[in-house]
Amino acid sequence: MNIDQLSDFLLEVSKSGAAVPNKLPDKREENHLKKKFLNKVAPNSLFAANYIASNYTDVDLIQSIIGQILSIYYKEGVLRLYALQFVPGFVSLYLLALSKKQHKSISLFETFLIAIYNEEIVDGSESNEKKMEDIRIPSIRHHSVYHDPAKIQVQTDVPVMRNASITPVLNTLRFGPFPSVSKMNGENKFMIINRILFSVNESLFEVASEVAARYVCLGTLSVCRSGFTFPETAFRSRVLDTESHEIIEDFSKKPRQQVSGEFLNHLLRGCYLALFNGAADLALQAIDAIHLRAQYEMLPDTLLVVNSLRNSLLDNMWSKEKRGELMWTRPQHKDQTKRRDMVTNASLKMKRMPEDIPVLERQKESTSSRFNELMEEGIDHLHDLKKKVEKVKGGLHQKMHRRRKSVEPEENELQTIKEEKPTESSFSNDSDTSSPATVIHKPIVLNGDDVERRLRDLVVVEHDYDKDLEKKKNGHETPTTSPKEKGAFTMAGLRHMDSGGSTYRSIDS
């Protein structure tokens, strides 16, 4: 059910995105509309990316979503930018799958990346020619619209060209044409990834995409820190005074992922752009991770650039004005930042939940429900299990983040969270906070689904029966309803998604 919700969301994105105009005479207006669209769909997009990251090993589950994203990419205009937002996260998942030798996932992401690459190297759909760009490096000894060499007294030690030509261009570089690719192998995979990341850096940060900024940094952390125990450095706290409000998972147990110097340089450029587009905290951690990884791998080109970035951020003292500029975002971003703080507070509440759960019960439940999988898959599955739990928490963050847009879903949300607690204290809290309401027909059907699911689970775990009893008791005392039909539909949808997620989670296990 959860995947159906995402599929509907992507269909809606496809329709509303088609309404955003592609070409406008006013470039600023065009970018403004694109930015507005991307900001509007950002929360659900983050949820979709989290979902794919949590379930990337289950190809049957996510390949329809990735197919939809690819079809969105083939439409022109803002939808292409929308699809490119997912690329940094997918590149990270692809490298992770490579290091774990998960061939199904590898094939899926390879197909996606090859399709985007072959489209990115073509210059528009009209002529079907490949992109080419000439970059002319200016010679400082010749006139330009911005300077007169006689006036700024160019130094004499600038190397003199013996064939002193009249042209003011020192050198001309040509980018492209790039070859079309039918399959990714060890030789060309980083070339493909670098070319796509180049497009992501060029396109998405013009519209200041929040999703791209976030996942460039998260992907960088995953690629650089997997398999390493890097020391804690003071880099982030020296640049940014505020405390880190985001907790990054532990990568030290993951297998190491392969990197190349140019690939790290593209990630570094993405992190630098993310630094000024609303993801400063993550970006600084990612830059630090690139620095340590480049040290380990002895990559001179990456070290050169990351040293420059660190020098800019550390040695040149940031005045208050500059620090404000560093954290400066649009009014929309300010609102989103506030909502993120609310999510942080909620995540603190989420963290208290495991402490309330009895340790014995959790161990018993975990052991009994996962026993067969442990026997089959061994230790790798434990890592997957841990990652799934963490991702589920992340998903819950996004759910709460989305639900807090209105008051009614908030109440429902609180009930949903507390209903999952197995202890008696949660029951009393639940009775205190619930509000009276009447039951509508659709919620009854959903309750039926819940009952059915719990009956199915009853065969496996005895604990769920107690939860079912608690729910029945709670249902009798405080039935819930909504005054509006739309509200009812929304609540139904949310609960439906939640139960759907649970269903798929049980199927996974």
Place this chain on the structure above:
Amino acid sequence: MSKLKGSRLEAEIDRVRADANWKRLSELLPSVKSKNSGLEDCYEMFQAEIVLETYLDHLGEIIRPSHDHMDKLSSAEQLLHEALKGHSDNYTVKIEANILLAKCLYACLEFRKALQCISNSEMENGKTPFRTLRTLRLVAEGYAIKGLCIESMEEVPTTRPHSNSTTSTSSSASSKDQRALYVFEKSAELAIFYINELEKSINSSSQAAKPVGTVTPNSQAAGVRQQEKIGELLERIMERVAIIRAKDTAAKKVSSGTEGIEWYRKIITCLGDKFTGERLKQKLSRQFAELLIRATVPIEEKSMSEAMHTKAMNMKLYHGSNKTFYTPKSKIEEIILLLLINEVLSTREVILSRTDDLSSSRTLSLQNAKSSFNLLTLVLSTINQYQLLAQIYERAMKFANNDSFLWQQFALSAICCGRFSRAIRVFEQSILASTIASESLTSSASSTSSISSQNSTSKAQNLHQNRRPKSPDSAMFSSLKLTNNPSCALSVISEYMMISQVLIERFGNYEPAIEYASKAVDLCSKEGQLSFLKARCQLLHAIAYGFRASEEPSWDLKKAQLAKTVQLIEECVSIDAHDYLSLYYAAYFHAISRDLESAKDRCSRSLALNGDQPAAIMLLALIFTAYGDLKGALDLVINSLAEFEHNYGLMVLRLHIETKFGRIEESLDTCSHLLDFWKKQPPVQQQLAYSGGILDEERSQRTINGAAEQLFGGGGATPSQKTGTPSLGRELSTPLATTPLIPMNFPLSSALPVISAIPSNASTMDLSGAAESIVGGGASEVGGAASTNSDSLNSGIGDAWSKFRTQADVWMCLAELYINEGRHADLTKVIEQAITMFPSSPQALYLKGRLLVSRCQKLADETLVSRIRGEAKSAYLAALALAPGHFQSMSALAKLYEEEGNQKMAEHMLREMVRVDPLNCEWWQQLGCSLMKRGDSDRATECLTAAAQLDRSTPLLPFSVVPMVFPANFR
């Protein structure tokens, strides 16, 4: 008399005020005060102006409004009030005095009064004729002060939020923002106008001063003084209007007029060809470049900018259309131009003096230069322009002194563009600078100055003598004290690792590599937090030790050192079990030691950790051939070629294995193009013919590289064109410039020529991009390396030599295959080219001899056979002169002696080969055959028995053919 006096006095006063020469103005005050001077009305105003401006100059750069200024400026305020009271009918006095009074009041935090004065001045009427430059500047400053006052007054509603509603406050703030911005724009417009007029004034003044000899020095002094600044207020306002407008654009507020980017362009195009405003030019060019880099503002890409268009038209009008000038056509071109201008300006501003009183100014100017370098690094690395970046950092060496950051950045950029020897020296300098910086934290100032003196002395001596020690001086680094500075320790460890790797991979200089790696290990041991680097440092140490062991002439010493190498690498594997590189080198040295079981195990584990290692696959395949499992080896290689379809080593290895199976003819036909892999292919050259401009640019690039190489090489050989086809000529000119430089950089040691120390099995991955252009028509469209910069035409100097050197052994194995099959026609031309282009290559000379020997076997004329055989012997001896350990040349020479009937000499050579390399069954086989011919059957039997036993552990090709692997090679 009075008329002449008044006019002359007025002109003099105008000039003095425009130059801001307040001392001179105070000398003229008595003349102003005298009757009938024509300027009596301005006396009080001039007096106040002297007080105000002198005080502001004394304060320094920035006016910070404060109550502390009130005492000192009260006299000026009173004088201005008197001037306004007494002479309000004088229009000039009214404007200028009011503006000066507003300036006073602004400095004393009297914002409302200042605004009132500006209103009283009526400067906003628009009817004002600007009589003098001073008036124009004062009006511009008046607008600036008005804007600053409006901005400062925004704080008043904030301090009393309870008295206003939220929406009202927000609306009021937005309105004030708009008003301030409007006023700032007016100020900026007037400032631009003022700068233009000032420039004209300076030019006309210098022209007018020429007839009068006595006035010329003053005029020049005035011009120089004007360059220093155009006024702090105007600089600040022009900077501010661009920033605020850019923020408005990004914040999507309703804005009238041009956007922030257009404001930046307008100001920079105005200042671009002026003497004045250098500091502002420097600031704005960096800010504008930074703004473009961060991509937070959409760029109008369709049409050219209005400001640039106007400037271009003006330049055509002024210079004539035949003279070209640079106009950026894309965002990245604009960024690069701005940053290059900023780099020139900021490096000029760096203070070279090291006196204590200038310390803070020097630090600030150095930080400005570093900001410029950092942005240039970020941009130029995106387009792979490390050559230009290295030049920029080299110019920074004038003021680097003890700044280890600049040294390190220069060294890293030198590595990226292939200047490895210079990079090592610069790294050493950087480590020394880190040492000095670390010591200065704990020692006194006098000690610091003495160390600086030693450093400068050492540097001068080093540059003067132009020599390099064979191994690093241990005393130079023994004073390292880095435990109290973890960040510095991390940087120094990184530099040690980089030096060690470059020495191993590029120069084959293993003794200093071992020493540097040991120092890195020591530093890692001191720093507990850097344990993740310790395994890598130890691995570098073990690798250097192992390759040195491989070159040991004595077998007993070699065996002992190889055993220690294996032990060292096994320690690295135990420390970091997830490091594929440790496992690869463990496999490699186990294989060289003929411990094939361990080698196979380590190689498999390494490939399990990182499957994309063609070198490891090659090694594993060779291990299979040593076991005699040719089918397994062939399957492994063919499967790998599906992943790495252009890998040179794997292709050659497949040829060799298929030859063993008898599939010869079709294999050799399809792969004949591999023989001259270092050349550019005809499809690329056809592209050259289509575009003449690229030819010119390539020639320019080559000339730049040649000039740079000469600078670095200390006067190496000049590249010269050889006769032949134009494309061949361009190829020939490149390596000749490099090849003679190598002996000059390294004095020949008595034991071995330096060239033989260069490992010929260095990295394969350098050529994966180049190999891609060899095979397939589709791939040749790409050209060179597959990256975002696909310009294969800008190959650096020595590129062909570098390509050849890294694959020389593999190429030799391939060519031998052709010789064995009798395909001389394919080889002759290629080998002749190789000898011409790479005269110091032992592989090429060896192949020449082989070709001659193979050819003379088919000839019947005994005299001709004898002469050709003599030539072959000369070729072999030349190869052995370059590389005394070249076993293939020894083996071929021994065979030649046998054919000549010189059995004793042949046996002597073979015994030497067996003594030095006893693990190769070929040499034992050859020695056994030789002894059999001489009739010594007992010893021959022993040798042949040894050969038979060793055959079970000898690979198809020597293990040393497998290339060196480092993470930086993979791209």
